[in-house]
Amino acid sequence: MKVSYQWLKEYLDIDVDPRELAEKIARTSVDINDVYSLSDGLKKIVVGEVQTCEPHPDSNHLHVCQVDVGEGDPIQIVCGAPNVAAGEKVIVALHGARIGDNVKIKRGKIRGVQSNGMLCALQELGFSDKIAPKDYDDGIYLLPDDAKPGDSVFPYLGMDDTIIDTDVTPNRGDMLSIYGNVNDIAAFYNLKPHFKEVAVKEGADEQTSDLVEAKVADTTVAPTYKLRVIKDVQVADSPLWLQIKLWNSGIRPVNNVVDVTNYVLLKYGQPLHSYDYSQLPGHQFAVRHAKDGEAFTTLDGDDHQLIANDIVVTADDQPVALAGTMGGQGTAVSASTTTVALEAAIFNPIMVRKQARRLDLHSESSMRFERGINPATVETALNEAAELISELAGGKVTKGIVTASEQPAEDKHITLSLAKVNHVLGTELEMQEVVDIFNRLAFPVETSGADQVTVTVPARRWDIFEAADLYEEIARIYGYDNLPATLPVMTRNHGGLSPRQKFLRATRHDMEGMGLTQAISYSLTTEDKAKQFQISPLDEPMLLDFPMSSDHVAARMNIISGLLLDVAYNVARKVDNVALYEEGRVFLPKGGERPEEQEHLAAAITGQMVANSWHRDDQPVDFFQLKGIVERYLHNLGIAGQISFVADDHRAEMHPGRTANILVDDQLVGFIGQVHPQTAKEYKIPETYVFELNLEALLAADKVANEYHPISKYPAITRDIALLVDSDVTNADVLAIIKKRGGAFLKHVHLFDVYSGLHLPKGKKSLAYTLTYQDDHGTLTEDQVNQAFDKVTKSLTDDLSAEIR
Structure with a gap:
């Protein structure tokens, strides 16, 4: 989650450098991906006011603008944006400015007219298309009327904020919200948060229950489901403060209704969904399992065929949303929406996760539903969103909430022994120190005698179940660095590598000694690639029930296909000489049983292994050079059996005239040769030579004992x-x-x-x-x-x- 430092300061009296705070979070709560500001690397970008805007004398789409940048006389800038006009406040990159991608702006002439800067869109400042408002896709960004010419644009756009990009682990779903981050940061800095909740004011005369109905037949699918209705809304752009909070969090502003739901999602970690009330097929909401083959079109315009394990929200039994994942296209809030039905719920996390993965529809909402939702703030978030829509879109909130199901927010009571705490952590904490830690976490405590303490864990920390979880809370707030370091008690064992480990290490050393570079590729691949380049062909690979993506659906039965993707990656980036090897496992299916895991060695070489020079011509790799690598490797292993290379033309992916099976005493242990030109074309690689060996067979083969042979002193x-x-x-x-x-x-x-x-x-x-x-x-x-x-x-x-x- 992208956490805004300025947003945190609204609820915490904190005066810590953002990078120091990020380091503290990483050492105490969750990992950190990055700490950055949207203004990093940018300079000399200011507010400007367009005083005049005239057509370019030699262009039908360019404009010649006189722009006040707070330096006395206006400067002349040529601009091609269709929305530039006199009186607008704009973003100006002055002469010498640095904008996105480290582009430097210089004075110059555009079709014979002097231009002393540039009027910028947000994308030119480094905003991605995913977060820049869609209204400005074809033009420059227009600043608010109160922007002062000559001022830096960064405070107006929230670009002076620092973003702490956290990498939230699955067990800490509470950290996917500002609310969760505020509570955790307050605990380890011993601060008192002043989190602000917005109360709802119901302004309409109608009852919500007169407008919508809701039911949940199976509460395991939707433990909580609530609805509100807001009437007489006027859909428009959100105020700039709201847009800034969204794009600093990596979410694109859409309109005041949708933006409020995303704002509340970020604040409380509670996903909401807004429906255009007039576009619903009916007003009787329900949550149910989808029907096999049921069709549904999501907001992104994609059509999906659902299965019985999916869950949907329906209106009059017609699906209007994939529960916890994405809404439907036909009921989305648009400029013509006047009445909004607002949904807040808790959906089954396992079902949402499987649904999102199967349909490849991962969203901010599904990410939170998968990790859990705080039942104590479902209604709070719903009320606050309704009130903000009322304030920003001029709507009226109807009276009451329609509740189909509700999971009670139950606190957990866990009793700890001080002696056990100190034994587990290796500390010598006093009872008051432990009580202070739980007070900082806002966990109510009651002590009993000198050793017992009962802790009440609030519903917002649904990841805590037992005493061991509280030991971890004590350790992280007390400080992992403060825990005493002790060596584990163990018996003395003679160390060393096993024969198998020595064998695999020697394999890697041999390959690197012969000029190859180690690669590590995915063990999951496509079904077609899994079937290619097999030593002993099998029928079908092992398929995953819930693959991460369409490129990772099957367990590999060869290593070469992954190496060829690595070769293609390098060749596409102008690296023509590639020599890679990989030692890893393949997974060979055995009917309904667990697959057999075999250790394999493979290599892929293209271009030249030895670079040309003034005294050496180009020498592209060929079959015999690769064969020499294999022979040297097998010799170094001390294989006692007879090694032979037998021509083979049965592998469709290999060149039929330049491929050979590798045999040890007539046992097939691998193959070597050139990738078929058609296969190479499919992988987008040039002429490439490969081999793959079954290391299990080589490990089991008889070896020549290590012997010393003195060098003969007699002539040859x-x-x-x-x-x-x-x-x-x-x-x-x-x-x-x-x-x-x-x-x-x-x-x-x-x-x-x-x-x-x-x-x-x-x-x-x-x-x-x-x-x-x-x-x-x-x-x-x-x-x-x-x-x-x-x-x-x-x-x-x-x-x-x-x-x-």
Whole structure:
């Protein structure tokens, strides 16, 4: 919630720097996202009065204005806004001013006419379109008549206020209101709040019950439901003080009726909804479960198909609002509204949360209903809103409230033991200190003897249920920093990483050592992306019943799809060389059982892994470079089995001619290759190479024991051999024969040349190898090497019909 510091000061005699206050809130109540002012980074922006406004001589939409900015002679400014006119008070950015997005304003000529500044809309000061009043979307913002030329505009627009943006946890729904923040801040600064409530004055002769009826058949759906009616309203813009409170809280002003409901929502945390009485299909209100397939159009114009778990407010059994979430389009208050039906309620928080998530309709109201509503202020908020609508829109409040259901505001009584408090917190508090803390919280207390204290918890703190909750209240008001620090008592255990932890850590170290950067992507994705890039294809992923959004509906069965989104994010921002890896879990469904969680390793590389320079040409990543990374990783793991790469063309997302399965002793443990060009186009990425490995299979595989092999002090001897073989003979075929027949002294085989084309018979290719021989215990003789080499050449000619060149 965006909390206005100036609004807090209306109810608290507080003289603390806003940033210091934010730090105190963060250490005592809830987290803080940001502390800022709308004027941050802006300068030389003042009030101006347009004295004359003439058409531009060389434009049919520009105006040449003489503007008084309090400096004696007016300055000339060219402006294209359609609503600029003589006599209006406007926002002026002078020469040298800084406006939104750090834009600097300079003198200049616009179509040959000198312009010495700029007349501004709120958006040009940094206001987002979500909070700037819609009436000024196509023009500049007009200030009130009492604005004085030359003054800074910030106080007139509330931009001199400081906003404390709190991150409210689910258990502290009371902090989603000024009322809740005032009570909490008063407690930890030991202040007396002077919160102001506005009493309603009923001015109409009619009874509310003569105009509307209401019923709630199931009070678990709507524990509280109340209605008031205000007649003879005149819908117009809200006064500036109200608009400022709303846009400083991140809410867009609409009109005086809707703005009052939002103001009361911010003040008390009580959502309200206003209906155009004349547009209702009837005046018998009810709250019920929706019918399966029931259609409803919300205020934003979207059509929704409802289900039985949704809850709706109806008028004569016709839905007019999604309860606790959003109103309907046909009954919204408009400029022609003269009578308003005003609703205040408490709806089932679980049902509102599920409804809002399913329909992706998260609003200020649903956020509060989900976390709970103070039953003690429902009627207070309803009465205050009715009175403010009466004052600001000239309406008359009818007599009485129509109540369909009402949850009583019950206080809770919890008994504490002082000894237990000190034992849990590790403190040595006296009884009077504990009593003072609860007095600061405005929790009535009664002591019994030297050890017992009974605390009455008011309904406004519905998050407190038991003694443990009160221990936390004592700790945070006393000050977490004041609690004594003690070491936990524990047995002595030998520390260290488990074999699995060592394995996963070594995996990350290997990937980073080979130039890849770790990425962490969402474990939830779309259904289509979950099905892609699977090592062993499965049918359907595990779907969520209540997904957060349409992009997070299924548990991933691969890691590559998330990495490709990361690649796309970087490429879109002109980062052409991307090498990412991720080690994480995938979730493989097992019928109706809990899914199997497997640890996987995946990587995605595009562009160049090694940057070009004056002595090195561009070398884009290819299949073999990625294959080398996998081979080095498997070698570092000490996999004892036979590792092989077998061509594969069965994965639709992978290039059919540049993909291979990775096998350890004929067991499939992963795959490697190029992303199919069509798939790459869908992800909006260039040519990209990927691999994914099942770490569970590698963890279970046999490993070579760590051994020390001293470097031989004896010289090595090399032999080169060039072979002419059939085109379908692979390097792996040749290596298998060389290693089998190479003898005990063969240390290394290196392929240094591949050639096919002119000067070779059709269907043939040339492969050239260097064989390195070395004895660890003595100097090899020429005869020993020649004998071993002859065995290799003979086997190659016999087994592969190779021709030695």
